[in-house]
Amino acid sequence: MVKQLNEGILKEVIVKRPADSYKGDYGHVLLIGGDKQYGGAITMAAQAAVSSGAGLVTVASDSVNRSALHSRVPEAMFVDWSDLEVLMEQIDRSDVVLLGSGMGLSEYAVSLVKRVLMQVSSKQVLVVDGSALTIVAQENLMFPRETFTIATPHQVEWERLSKIQLNYQHEIQMNDVQRQMLNIDILVLKQHHTVIYSSDGQTELEQGGPYQAVGGMGDVLAGIIAAFVGQFKFNMTQTVEAAVYAHTALADQMAAYNYIVRPSLLADGMANFMARYQSNFD
Ligand SMILES: NC(=O)C1=CN([C@@H]2O[C@H](COP(=O)(O)OP(=O)(O)OC[C@H]3O[C@@H](n4cnc5c(N)ncnc54)[C@H](OP(=O)(O)O)[C@@H]3O)[C@@H](O)[C@H]2O)[C@@H](O)CC1
Numbered sequence: 651m652v653k654q655l656n657e658g659i660l661k662e663v664i665v666k667r668p669a670d671s672y673k674g675d676y677g678h679v680l681l682i683g684g685d686k687q688y689g690g691a692i693t694m695a696a697q698a699a700v701s702s703g704a705g706l707v708t709v710a711s712d713s714v715n716r717s718a719l720h721s722r723v724p725e726a727m728f729v730d731w732s733d734l735e736v737l738m739e740q741i742d743r744s745d746v747v748l749l750g751s752g753m754g755l756s757e758y759a760v761s762l763v764k765r766v767l768m769q770v771s772s773k774q775v776l777v778v779d780g781s782a783l784t785i786v787a788q789e790n791l792m793f794p795r796e797t798f799t800i801a802t803p804h805q806v807e808w809e810r811l812s813k814i815q816l817n818y819q820h821e822i823q824m825n826d827v828q829r830q831m832l833n834i835d836i837l838v839l840k841q842h843h844t845v846i847y848s849s850d851g852q853t854e855l856e857q858g859g860p861y862q863a864v865g866g867m868g869d870v871l872a873g874i875i876a877a878f879v880g881q882f883k884f885n886m887t888q889t890v891e892a893a894v895y896a897h898t899a900l901a902d903q904m905a906a907y908n909y910i911v912r913p914s915l916l917a918d919g920m921a922n923f924m925a926r927y928q929s930n931f932d
């Protein structure tokens with residue numbers, strides 16, 4: 651049976667911060683993506699990660715994106731992704747690695763995806779989005795068994811990965827079998843009513859609408875998920891459910907007075923949204 655997500659998940663997961671905590675308690679998130687064409691995608695993911703409470707955010711991207719990223723998200727650190735030695739050190743030091751938003755499909759991107767999948771260990775949580783999903787499918791790669799892996803495909807990315815055609819993706823059982831075969835711990839199958847698959851079962855999101863059909867909306871979701879799993883020491887499935895619910899609940903609120911929801915504004919609105927839904931709020 652597919653459960654429906656509701657607002658209760660936010661109060662379960664988004665807790666008030668202890669007074670004596672510091673940035674190291676809230677996760678070091680490394681975002682790898684953004685080629686010469688898609689710098690905006692990784693910038694929006696970084697914006698979302700910072701605004702959703704990640705303690706430390708580092709972006710590894712094509713060097714062409716450095717100043718644009720810093721002008722929008724000065725909180726984020728930057729690594730040129732062509733410096734593999736530094737990048738591998740950054741992976742070892744991070745709690746969460748988000749791979750793929752705006753990464754593109756170049757030969758270098760393919761080699762980088764292979765390298766990152768080899769480097770991550772049981773110490774990191776891996777979030778795989780966008781082009782990295784297409785690369786994994788095209789190159790017949792496997793997600794690493796020892797690393798907790800969250801994949802966030804839209805339906806065509808899922809078709810490439812799972813070989814399940816779009817028309818058959820309502821078959822819950824079939825998607826779950828493919829999830830397990832691919833070593834994906836949590837599958838966020840994005841669509842009009844997004845479904846989350848994990849060993850805890852399936853949950854569906856009833857909220858959301860076409861005002862979210864804007865390029866970058868998925869990149870922002872990936873950044874929110876990465877920040878949530880980096881900071882909330884809670885059941886992993888529920889943490890991802892809270893991230894998915896928060897992303898769309900805020901979009902619904904913004905759509906009350908906007909024809910479409912700009913992903914970058916949604917990213918910036920997350921800190922305010924989380925303050926309004928945190929539990930133990932005095
Ligand atoms: N500002 C930036 O930098 C941005 C950068 N971005 C980055 O771009 C990279 C490529 O990602 P992508 O999703 O744009 O392209 P891809 O994986 O080829 O899939 C599209 C193909 O699938 C088809 N399609 C059919 N149904 C669909 C559905 N429900 N949902 C989606 N697609 C559907 C669609 O059909 P068509 O629309 O052509 O008829 C088309 O043939 C990725 O790394 C991403 O992060 C973007 O986030 C945008 C903002």
Ligand SMILES: Nc1ncnc2c1ncn2[C@@H]1O[C@H](COP(=O)(O)OP(=O)(O)O)[C@@H](O)[C@H]1O
Binds near residue numbers: 857858859860862865
């Ligand atoms: N009509 C819709 N109803 C509900 N959610 C939508 C709709 N269209 C898009 N979305 C949401 O927007 C996001 C789009 O993700 P994705 O296709 O990866 O975008 P991008 O790669 O451009 O950032 C997903 O979270 C998806 O569920």
Ligand SMILES: [Mg+2]
Binds near residue numbers: 779
């Ligand atoms: Mg996407």
